Amino acid sequence: MIRIALLGAGLIGREHAELIQTHPGAELAAICDxxxxxxxxxxxxxxPHFSAYVEALEKTRPDGAIIALPNRLHEAAALACIDRGIASLVEKPVADTVAAGARIAEASEDRGVPxxxxHHRRHSPDIRAAKKSIAAGExxxxxxxNGMTLFDKPEPYFQAEWRRQPGGGPLLINLIHDIDALRHLVGEIESVRAFTSSAVRGFAVxxxxxxxxxxRNGVLGxxxxxxxxxxxxxxxxxxxxxxxHPSQPGPCLFIAGRxxxxxxxxMYLWRHAEQDHHWQHPLLREHRPGDGSRTYVNQLDHFLAVIRREAAPLISARDGLATLAATLAVEMAAREDRTVTLDEMLATAGQRAVA
Ligand SMILES: NC(=O)c1ccc[n+]([C@@H]2O[C@H](COP(=O)([O-])OP(=O)(O)OC[C@H]3O[C@@H](n4cnc5c(N)ncnc54)[C@H](O)[C@@H]3O)[C@@H](O)[C@H]2O)c1
Known part of the structure; x- marks a missing residue:
């Protein structure tokens, strides 16, 4: 049994606790909150319950730790795990600033602690199937x-003051998942431009x-x-x-190739029926379904393999850092009304805080 300490037992931490409890190969070593x-x-x-995570790590010596703490605490907790050789699953975003994320990535790489x-979507059957289809050259x-994340959050969601302020909105809470999936499927982002609006709710965010x-590979999105x-x-x-959220099957991301x-x-693939295709001929539609597995179970399975050092993280701290930087680039591009590059964001480490 792989023993996992849970640092932070809030909204998502409780889900992790449940997943670990029901997994045949894992058990909870400690809950720290x-x-x-x-x-x-x-x-x-x-x-065993702890209020301080260093004490939890020292006393229970877990094989791995899940860091489901507020963003500003990710860095210190991840470094505490790395110092002790403990593999960690750090909830997204990897950290609250690019600089903090870079420090985690450096420490992880220097010490060889994964x-x-x-970013759970990478473990999702649909994203996995899309990745496979693209990699196979289909x-x-x-x-x-072209993609969409369009939903309607209820009024009580905005009672928390931070959700009405810059950093607490859909760019840094939700788009970061889409950016990560796009980077995973399409390739590294070179630059972004963006418009934002607060016309519906009238909040600062x-x-x-x-x-x-x-x-970077020339694809436009x-x-x-x-x-x-x-x-x-x-x-x-x-x-x-x-x-x-309920399951309402349908499309939200459209990827087109040659x-x-x-x-x-x-998961519909559209292609020409003949070799010498013509744009006025009908396209064939084929299904490329996922494998029916569950995203968060897949993520935990993968984390256990990472803990056993049988697999490298599907999304490392360095990779998560680029997702964070690209998401912050969108926010900056809209605010300053200009094109912002990923390189620029990575070079200005630490200037932008995430809620
Ligand atoms: N991947 C996902 O699907 C997903 C979903 C929600 C949140 N998240 C991420 O997970 C993290 C936590 O989000 P949440 O919504 O669960 O927040 P939350 O506020 O519900 O939970 C955070 C918990 O951390 C505890 N905590 C605060 N300081 C602590 C400390 N020093 N030591 C131990 N515990 C401490 C709090 O008491 C709270 O229970 C954030 O980084 C968030 O972005 C990821």
């Missing part, structure tokens, strides 16, 4: 990509954004996101894999 709810969860699950970042060379993306629009076009609904196009999450 000073809140009464954290203590109560540890008691209910009969797991850090897996919790789409040919990629040309363009954006409620809607449109983004233009140039990838566009993406729209809003937390104030009613639609099923978001991975959370389309994939049927999210923790807190040979074929693929829609995700409904």
């Amino acid at each position: 000073p809140s009464p709810e954290g203590k109560a969860l540890a008691e209910r699950l009969s797991v 850090v897996l970042v919790g 789409l040919g060379g990629l040309v363009a990509v 954006e409620d809607t954004a449109s983004i233009a993306i140039r990838f 566009s993406f729209v996101i809003s937390d104030a629009a009613v639609s099923p076009w978001a991975w959370e609904y389309c994939s049927g894999q999210a923790l807190y 040979k074929a196009a693929l829609s995700v999450s409904d």
Whole structure:
């Protein structure tokens, strides 16, 4: 049994606790969360409880740790794990600033202690199937990509003041997942431009954004996101894999290449029927379904392999850092009304905080 310490037992931490408890190859070594709810969860699950994570790591010596703490605490907790040779799964974003993320990446690489970042979509059956199809060359060379995350968050969600302030909106809470999936499927981002609007809710933070993306391999992309629009076009609904949303199968991401196009999450591949294709001839539609597995279970399975040093993290701290930097680039591009490159963001490490 792989023994895992859970640092932070809030919204997502409780999900991790449940996943570990029901996994045949893992058990909870400790729950560290000073809140009464954290203590109560540890008691209910009969797991040692701690209020300070260093004490939890020292006393229980776990094989791995899941860091589901507020973003600003990710760096110190990840470094504490790396110092002790403990592999960690750090929830997304890898850290609250590019500089903090870079320090985690450097420490992980220098010490050879793996850090897996919790961008769970990479473990999702639809994203896996899309990655496989692209890697197999089914789409040919990629040309363009277009995606959407359009949903309607309820009013009580905004009672927390930080959700109404810059950093607490859909760019840094939600788009970061889309950016990570795009980087994973299409390639590294070179630069972005973006418009944001807060016209629907009138908060200081954006409620809607449109983004233009140039990838390093020459692919061009566009993406729209809003937390104030009613639609099923978001991975959370389309994939049927999210923790807190109903399954409403459909497409939310469209990837087009020289040979074929693929829609995700409904996983339809569109291609010409004949070799000497003509744009006025009908296209064939074929299904490329996922394997029916569950995203968060897959993520935990992968983390266990990382802990056993049988697999390198599918998304390392360095990779998570680029996802964070690209997401912050979108925010900066909109605010300063200009093109922002990933290189620029990585060079200005530490200037931008994430809520
Ligand atoms: N991958 C996903 O699907 C997903 C979903 C939600 C949140 N997240 C990420 O997970 C992290 C946590 O988010 P959340 O929504 O669960 O937040 P939350 O506020 O619900 O939970 C954070 C928990 O950390 C505890 N905590 C605070 N300081 C602590 C300390 N010093 N030591 C131990 N525990 C401490 C708090 O008491 C709280 O219970 C964030 O980084 C967030 O971005 C990821």
